[in-house]
Amino acid sequence: MSLEEAELEYRSDGDDAWYSVTVVLEDNGDVLRVKYCGFSEEHDKVYRGSELKSKSELRQLMDRFRPLSAQLQDSDCTNLSLGDVVCASFSFLHDDVRFYDAVLDGVENREHALKQGGEECLCTFVLEWIHGPNAGNLTYTTIENICRVRSTAQTDPKLDSFLKRAAERFVITPDPVPVSKRDDTPNIKHKRSFLQRINHDTRRAKRSTVGKIGSSEGGAMERWWALPFALPYGSCTVEFCL
Numbered sequence: 001m002s003l004e005e006a007e008l009e010y011r012s013d014g015d016d017a018w019y020s021v022t023v024v025l026e027d028n029g030d031v032l033r034v035k036y037c038g039f040s041e042e043h044d045k046v047y048r049g050s051e052l053k054s055k056s057e058l059r060q061l062m063d064r065f066r067p068l069s070a071q072l073q074d075s076d077c078t079n080l081s082l083g084d085v086v087c088a089s090f091s092f093l094h095d096d097v098r099f100y101d102a103v104l105d106g107v108e109n110r111e112h113a114l115k116q117g118g119e120e121c122l123c124t125f126v127l128e129w130i131h132g133p134n135a136g137n138l139t140y141t142t143i144e145n146i147c148r149v150r151s152t153a154q155t156d157p158k159l160d161s162f163l164k165r166a167a168e169r170f171v172i173t174p175d176p177v178p179v180s181k182r183d184d185t186p187n188i189k190h191k192r193s194f195l196q197r198i199n200h201d202t203r204r205a206k207r208s209t210v211g212k213i214g215s216s217e218g219g220a221m222e223r224w225w226a227l228p229f230a231l232p233y234g235s236c237t238v239e240f241c242l
């Protein structure tokens with residue numbers, strides 16, 4: 001499987017790095033085989049729909065895929081903004097380069113040089129790594145090591161088909177709705193209404209007494225409870241007594 005055949009990016013659960021992959025459906029769509037571009041079949045990752053036990057697991061798997069990131073060109077330099085999430089390469093060894101997500105934390109702009117066929121970006125970019133061995137650390141890099149992450153709105157029809165088929169296994173149970181065969185609690189509505197009226201009248205009473213009876217709200221409340229029928233806000237008292 002060559003890199004030219006890549007269809008998607010996949011974040012491996014082994015090292016958390018992003019790889020270019022293709023996906024293949026097997027067993028009538030119940031199995032998803034992830035094939036790493038540039039690697040042999042022995043590295044394939046196989047997911048079985050029957051092994052996904054919850055919507056959460058399904059969502060976690062879905063989040064491992066996204067469209068291929070685009071390599072930034074030298075002229076794209078000014079299109080980057082602080083806070084952008086990018087996919088950048090990190091070299092463990094000379095021939096071991098892996099890609100992880102990072103946030104653009106800073107840019108040291110320099111005047112671009114002219115080269116045959118265009119310009120050459122000489123700026124330095126500060127990345128805060130999100131994944132990988134440098135997660136949480138800041139490092140410096142140049143534009144040729146940075147890719148723009150594409151929107152996840154684009155999806156792969158084979159991946160969509162597998163996820164949809166797997167999701168159909170989950171039974172969607174609506175929240176239970178209490179059903180009473182006969183109404184043997186006739187006073188509940190009345191009791192609630194009564195309590196609501198108490199609360200309502202309490203608020204009204206507190207507003208009415210502030211500045212008239214006590215200097216503090218607490219003092220007003222004591223007087224209200226002690227003398228419910230004698231206070232000069234008749235409408236509240238009448239409602240409470242009903």
Ligand SMILES: [Zn+2]
Binds near residue numbers: 078110112123
């Ligand atoms: Zn630049």
